[in-house]
Amino acid sequence: MKKCPKCNEGLPDYADTCPDCFVDLDTGEKLKKDQAVTKEQDFKPEEEIRISEKLVPIKMVLNEHEAYIIVGLLESNDIRAVLSKDDCGGMRSHLTYLTGGIKVMVGEKDAERALEILTEFQKDNNQHEKT
Numbered sequence: 238m239k240k241c242p243k244c245n246e247g248l249p250d251y252a253d254t255c256p257d258c259f260v261d262l263d264t265g266e267k268l269k270k271d272q273a274v275t276k277e278q279d280f281k282p283e284e285e286i287r288i289s290e291k292l293v294p295i296k297m298v299l300n301e302h303e304a305y306i307i308v309g310l311l312e313s314n315d316i317r318a319v320l321s322k323d324d325c326g327g328m329r330s331h332l333t334y335l336t337g338g339i340k341v342m343v344g345e346k347d348a349e350r351a352l353e354i355l356t357e358f359q360k361d362n363n364q365h366e367k368t
Contacts, residue, residue: 243267292319293348294340296355304339307355314354316347 239248241255242265254261259268298304304320311318321340343351 291345292321292342293345294321294342295348295351296341297338298341299338301339304341307341310358311341311343311351311354314350316343316351316354318343318351 239250239252239262240246241248241258241260241262243258243260244255246255246257248255248262252262254268260266261268296307298307301320301322304322308318308320319342321342322338
């Protein structure tokens with residue numbers, strides 16, 4: 238496991254840069270956001286949220302498409318988000334209704350900001366529907 242020289246955050250061994258402060262892990266040099274990359278051969282989107290970070294649900298939905306729209310909205314605002322659902326790997330989508338839906342989850346430190354973004358998005362959608 239690597240550590241960021243600036244924020245001391247624990248990162249996977251394949252990471253080249255810290256995703257939070259954009260520092261090169263080998264040189265300690267600050268990079269521009271578009272220069273900060275990880276090695277793609279081992280990269281998995283789910284690992285972007287560190288295992289040590291506590292995830293909290295911020296929204297429950299019944300429609301998978303809506304869940305992915307929310308994830309896209311949050312990620313476009315630099316908030317990492319994942320879905321938690323129990324539908325037997327997509328083979329039994331009707332189980333979503335029995336298990337309480339699909340949870341959109343974010344890191345605990347991002348939860349308040351994520352809720353603000355979702356609230357603002359819903360207000361904008363409601364205004365468009367009225368006109």
